Amino acid sequence: MTEEEKKYTTISIPTPLANKVKERIKGTGFSSVSAYTTYVLRQIISTDEPKEEAFSKEDEERIKERLRSLGYLD
Amino acid sequence: MIRPHGGRLIDRTASDREREALLGSADEMTSLDVHSGKASEIQNIATGVYSPLEGFFSGGDLESVLDRMRLEDDTPWTIPIVLDVPKSVKAGEDIVLRHDGKPMAVMNVEDVHTSDLGRYSRAVFGTDDPQHPGVAKVKEMTGRFAGGRITLLNEYDVPFPEFYLRPSETRVLFREKGWETVVAFQTRNPPHVGHEYVQKAALTFTDGLLINPVIGKKKSGDFQDGIILKTYQKLVEHYYPKDRVVLSTLLIDMWYGGPKEAILHAIMRKNLGCTHIIIGRDHAGVGKYYGPFDAHEIFKQFPDLEIEPFTFRSFAYCPRCGSPVNDKICPHDKDLINYSGTMVRALVNEGKLPSREMMRPEVAEVIAAEKDVFVE
Numbered sequence: 001m002t003e004e005e006k007k008y009t010t011i012s013i014p015t016p017l018a019n020k021v022k023e024r025i026k027g028t029g030f031s032s033v034s035a036y037t038t039y040v041l042r043q044i045i046s047t048d049e050p051k052e053e054a055f056s057k058e059d060e061e062r063i064k065e066r067l068r069s070l071g072y073l074d
Numbered sequence: 075m076i077r078p079h080g081g082r083l084i085d086r087t088a089s090d091r092e093r094e095a096l097l098g099s100a101d102e103m104t105s106l107d108v109h110s111g112k113a114s115e116i117q118n119i120a121t122g123v124y125s126p127l128e129g130f131f132s133g134g135d136l137e138s139v140l141d142r143m144r145l146e147d148d149t150p151w152t153i154p155i156v157l158d159v160p161k162s163v164k165a166g167e168d169i170v171l172r173h174d175g176k177p178m179a180v181m182n183v184e185d186v187h188t189s190d191l192g193r194y195s196r197a198v199f200g201t202d203d204p205q206h207p208g209v210a211k212v213k214e215m216t217g218r219f220a221g222g223r224i225t226l227l228n229e230y231d232v233p234f235p236e237f238y239l240r241p242s243e244t245r246v247l248f249r250e251k252g253w254e255t256v257v258a259f260q261t262r263n264p265p266h267v268g269h270e271y272v273q274k275a276a277l278t279f280t281d282g283l284l285i286n287p288v289i290g291k292k293k294s295g296d297f298q299d300g301i302i303l304k305t306y307q308k309l310v311e312h313y314y315p316k317d318r319v320v321l322s323t324l325l326i327d328m329w330y331g332g333p334k335e336a337i338l339h340a341i342m343r344k345n346l347g348c349t350h351i352i353i354g355r356d357h358a359g360v361g362k363y364y365g366p367f368d369a370h371e372i373f374k375q376f377p378d379l380e381i382e383p384f385t386f387r388s389f390a391y392c393p394r395c396g397s398p399v400n401d402k403i404c405p406h407d408k409d410l411i412n413y414s415g416t417m418v419r420a421l422v423n424e425g426k427l428p429s430r431e432m433m434r435p436e437v438a439e440v441i442a443a444e445k446d447v448f449v450e
């Protein structure tokens with residue numbers, strides 16, 4: 001594999017959809033169907049990821065104690 | 075609450091037991107002295123300000139960020155966080171990073187890579203002109219970079235520790251306040267009425283406001299950190315609802331990277347738990363290297379950044395409207411009076427208080443009463 005092939009992969013989408021995308025991106029900043037698809041996938045995947053885990057009980061108490069001592073929390 | 079960048083808040087501070095063990099063996103490790111800017115970066119990595127980074131960039135991440143503004147795993151990132159090292163540092167060893175002689179962190183060197191510094195500068199700053207302060211900093215590097223996870227042994231000795239909040243702390247704080255949306259405002263100046271206007275315009279649409287002065291290496295002529303904090307305390311006390319504002323500092327060593335630095339600043343605030351960041355004209359810019367709105371435009375390239383910019387083109391006082399305005403809301407562009415640093419300098423040098431339209435009297439009085447306002 002070349003360096004370029006390692007960085008990118010090919011996916012299949014229906015040709016009519018690809019044609020619609022081609023129409024859609026005319027006159028926009030997107031240089032190709034691939035660039036547009038990458039953009040849309042990044043947008044979707046970022047909102048789709050699971051929420052973070054909470055702090056442990058001890059950490060949480062220690063944090064609140066400092067926030068109270070500095071006057072950030074009542 | 076917004077997720078940390080990359081999905082998980084990083085904590086690379088050593089546990090008590092780990093710390094003891096590492097301190098015990100630190101004397102046998104290769105030792106590297108780091109300056110205050112690097113020490114801030116170590117502190118930021120360890121406390122999660124730079125999540126998802128767990129250490130300094132590997133060669134893969136460095137090349138990827140220079141090439142396409144993303145870490146190898148596709149996470150957006152614009153300004154490399156690197157540790158340049160002398161030839162004596164080898165891959166596979168543990169090294170101890172010292173600041174002011176004190177061991178600050180241990181780093182497991184996973185790889186050592188070289189990079190052309192001219193290319194580095196052009197990729198990050200869009201120029202290799204040595205007059206650019208970011209380029210000048212890169213020029214001082216060795217060009218040999220060590221990548222690997224760090225473990226923090228001793229925290230950086232932060233100035234004004236009573237105002238310093240780590241991401242774990244701001245996140246708990248925002249949650250306790252019931253804030254879901256929080257807008258961050260980065261500053262290096264005491265507030266004039268224009269700043270207040272921008273912050274309050276943004277706060278109108280969010281639950282909370284984080285006023286986040288930058289603490290770090292300053293240039294001669296910059297305002298002293300203490301003055302910035304004191305003036306903001308006065309402003310918040312007299313003109314802001316207490317339950318809507320948090321004033322805390324962040325360690326930032328400026329690169330003056332304009333648009334790319336705006337993205338890094340946004341990532342840092344996202345890790346603090348902010349959903350929005352105010353980006354003004356020529357954010358983090360210097361000289362004429364960047365267009366005035368490049369730092370607004372660049373956000374369009376990151377649909378997956380999650381934190382969103384509130385962009386302001388300009389703001390000024392309009393005597394005809396009788397209020398602070400921006401170019402979108404006022405037609406009297408010939409009458410506008412710009413808020414300026416010169417006004418503050420006149421206040422300091424000539425003892426003249428600016429008008430109420432320009433600066434709150436409580437704020438002006440703080441500055442007027444101080445002897446050392448600027449960094450020498």
Ligand SMILES: [Zn+2]
Pocket residue numbers: 392393394395396399404405406
């Ligand atoms: Zn007007």
